[in-house]
Every structure is written in structure tokens, then in C-alpha cells.
Amino acid sequence: MIRPVLQLPDHVLATPCESVGELDERALAVAQDLLDTMRGADHSVGVAAPQIGISLRICVVDITGHRKARSCHGEVVLIDPAVVEASGPEVGREGCMSVPDLTGDVARFTAMHVRALGLDGELHDYEVDAFEARAFQHELDHLDGLLFLDRVVADDRVFRRRVYR
Amino acid sequence: MTLVPHVAVTALGADRPGIVAAVTGVLVRHGGNLEDTAMTNLGGHFAMMLVVEVPDSETAEALEASLVEEVGGQGLTVAVRPIVEAPADAPTGTPWAVSLYGADRPGIVHRVAQKLADHGANIVDLSTRVIGPGPEHAYVLLLELSLPVTSDGDRLGIELTALADELGVEIHLRPDDADVL
Numbered sequence: 001m002i003r004p005v006l007q008l009p010d011h012v013l014a015t016p017c018e019s020v021g022e023l024d025e026r027a028l029a030v031a032q033d034l035l036d037t038m039r040g041a042d043h044s045v046g047v048a049a050p051q052i053g054i055s056l057r058i059c060v061v062d063i064t065g066h067r068k069a070r071s072c073h074g075e076v077v078l079i080d081p082a083v084v085e086a087s088g089p090e091v092g093r094e095g096c097m098s099v100p101d102l103t104g105d106v107a108r109f110t111a112m113h114v115r116a117l118g119l120d121g122e123l124h125d126y127e128v129d130a131f132e133a134r135a136f137q138h139e140l141d142h143l144d145g146l147l148f149l150d151r152v153v154a155d156d157r158v159f160r161r162r163v164y165r
Numbered sequence: 166m167t168l169v170p171h172v173a174v175t176a177l178g179a180d181r182p183g184i185v186a187a188v189t190g191v192l193v194r195h196g197g198n199l200e201d202t203a204m205t206n207l208g209g210h211f212a213m214m215l216v217v218e219v220p221d222s223e224t225a226e227a228l229e230a231s232l233v234e235e236v237g238g239q240g241l242t243v244a245v246r247p248i249v250e251a252p253a254d255a256p257t258g259t260p261w262a263v264s265l266y267g268a269d270r271p272g273i274v275h276r277v278a279q280k281l282a283d284h285g286a287n288i289v290d291l292s293t294r295v296i297g298p299g300p301e302h303a304y305v306l307l308l309e310l311s312l313p314v315t316s317d318g319d320r321l322g323i324e325l326t327a328l329a330d331e332l333g334v335e336i337h338l339r340p341d342d343a344d345v346l
Contacts (some may be wrong), residue, residue, distance in 0.1 A: 094346055118225060161345075
């Protein structure tokens with residue numbers, strides 16, 4: 001089911017999420033709602049559970065077709081994700097569906113190894129880079145109760161979001 | 166939509182601890198609510214620019230008088246003006262960023278800004294810094310602009326490069342769009 005995406009100042013966005021642990025019906029339902037919400041939202045490349053009001057460590061990413069993509073794993077469900085290895089910070093400008101009107105410059109790792117449970121209950125390893133690495137980090141931050149506003153490289157690197165074309 | 170009264174507050178003075186607390190304290194006591202603000206240290210002076218929502222009963226003149234009385238003695242120059250016009254729409258067009266650096270000389274900002282204006286570009290953010298001890302100090306200019314869709318970014322880039330050669334500085338123009346994640 002497509003869920004409304006919560007926006008600032010909703011407190012759940014700033015709250016670290018609980019681990020899922022055992023994959024149960026509820027976790028699977030949350031994952032499905034996240035997929036539905038990502039597919040339903042225009043241009044969305046990822047949604048994390050706190051954005052739909054659920055404080056569980058689940059997020060989904062799909063950067064298929066993005067012009068800055070190198071690695072691309074298609075539609076990915078990450079349950080209890082953990083960063084195994086990461087390297088190479090690079091600054092890029094991000095916005096977030098939960099932070100309307102603003103964008104900010106954020107340094108992110110350019111390459112990462114992430115391990116997470118999938119919908120099948122198995123551990124999966126993802127080697128991601130470039131834009132997919134940025135999207136993973138943005139969504140993983142949501143699970144820790146962090147927004148891009150907590151990561152901007154300097155206080156004067158936050159901007160009003162522009163209207164395009 | 167009813168127009169909520171707003172004022173623009175500017176304050177400038179030699180930097181020291183407590184300026185923001187003092188100025189905003191006066192604004193809060195007058196029922197003001199800060200909206201967009203920019204405050205920064207400019208060459209040892211602390212500069213504040215604030216858009217403040219104020220109660221209907223408040224006037225810019227009265228607020229300025231209070232600020233002058235309460236913080237003017239601390240070396241701050243303060244001005245308050247009513248904002249009568251409706252806020253401009255968010256800039257449309259494509260976002261670009263310009264970075265420039267090189268030996269300082271008079272006229273760099275003006276020449277760059279004039280070139281941008283000639284192309285119909287709207288500067289949405291600009292900051293400059295003087296770096297290093299004089300007399301051979303360097304100058305850094307960073308700005309963000311919105312270019313009308315009818316303007317040609319590549320053409321602007323070529324003309325800025327020619328201007329940079331003339332000014333003896335380095336200049337770069339790059340697309341500056343954000344990814345919504």
C-alpha cells in the first residue's frame with residue numbers, strides 16, 4: 001500500500017530505528033509498503049521505514065535509469081542493513097521527500113559494501129558505488145534517525161530547492 | 166491568503182560573543198518570529214540579515230527604536246524596514262554554480278555579475294572571501310544562479326572563460342542540480 005511520506009518536523013524521522021531481527025509478517029508488510037510508496041512517488045529512488053512512520057530498520061532503493069548511476073542492483077530491499085566497508089567521500093547535493101523546499105551539500109562514500117537481509121530472509125551482499133552508494137547512505141541514515149540536514153558539509157551549504165523547468 | 170506583516174532587520178557590528186542572543190532577544194520580546202535569516206562574519210564584522218514575522222501591532226519604526234536602544238550601545242548598527250511586497254516565487258530555470266579564484270583586483274564581482282545579468286541569469290546566492298595576507302592576497306567568489314531555460318549555459322560558460330582570461334582569474338561554471346533521494 002502506498003503510504004504518505006512524513007515530513008519535518010515529525011519526530012519519528014529523528015528517532016533511531018529498532019532492528020527487525022526475525023523476519024515476520026509485519027516486517028514483510030512494511031517492506032511491501034515501502035516498495036509501493038517508492039514506486040508510487042514521482043522520481044523517488046528510495047524510501048526508509050521512518051518516512052512512513054515506522055521505526056524499523058528497513059529501507060528500499062531503486063536507482064535504475066539515474067544518469068549518475070554506475071553500479072545498479074535494481075529494486076533492493078534492505079532489512080537490518082550494515083556497512084561492511086566504505087571508502088572515498090565525495091560532496092554532492094541532495095534533497096529528501098521528508099524535507100520539502102531544501103537541498104544541501106553532503107559528503108558521501110563513493111563505494112560501499114553493504115550486507116542486509118532480503119525479503120527471502122537471507123543475507124545479501126551489495127557492492128555499490130557512485131549514485132547507488134549515495135542513495136544507500138541516504139536511506140541508511142534515515143534508519144539512524146539522521147536527515148541530510150545532519151550531514152551538510154557546512155551551515156551555508158543548505159539551499160532552497162529550485163523549481164525545475 | 167492574508168498578508169502577514171514582516172520586517173527586514175539588518176545589523177552590523179564588530180564581532181564578539183552574544184550579538185545574536187542580544188538582537189534576537191529584542192525581536193522575541195516584540196513578538197517577532199524569525200523566518201529566513203543569514204548571519205555571518207565579514208572581515209571581522211558580524212552581519213545579520215533577518216526576515217521576521219511580527220504582530221499586527223508592531224511597526225518597523227518602533228522595533229528599530231527598541232533595537233537601537235537595547236543593542237545600539239554595543240556597537241551595532243541596526244535598521245528595520247517593513248516588507249510590503251509579496252515574496253518572489255522560487256526562481257525558475259536551471260541551476261548553475263560559478264566558482265572563481267585568483268589575484269584580487271577591483272571590479273571582479275561587478276564584471277561577473279554584469280555578464281550574468283546580460284544572459285538573464287538570476288543570482289540566488291553569492292559569497293566572496295579575501296584569502297591570505299596582503300598585498301598579494303587571493304580572491305574567491307562562489308555563486309549560484311538560475312538561468313532561464315531560453316538561455317544557453319554553454320554559451321555563458323564560453324563568455325565567462327573569456328572574461329576570466331581578461332581578469333587573470335580562474336572561473337568555472339557547472340550545472341548545480343540536486344538529487345531528491
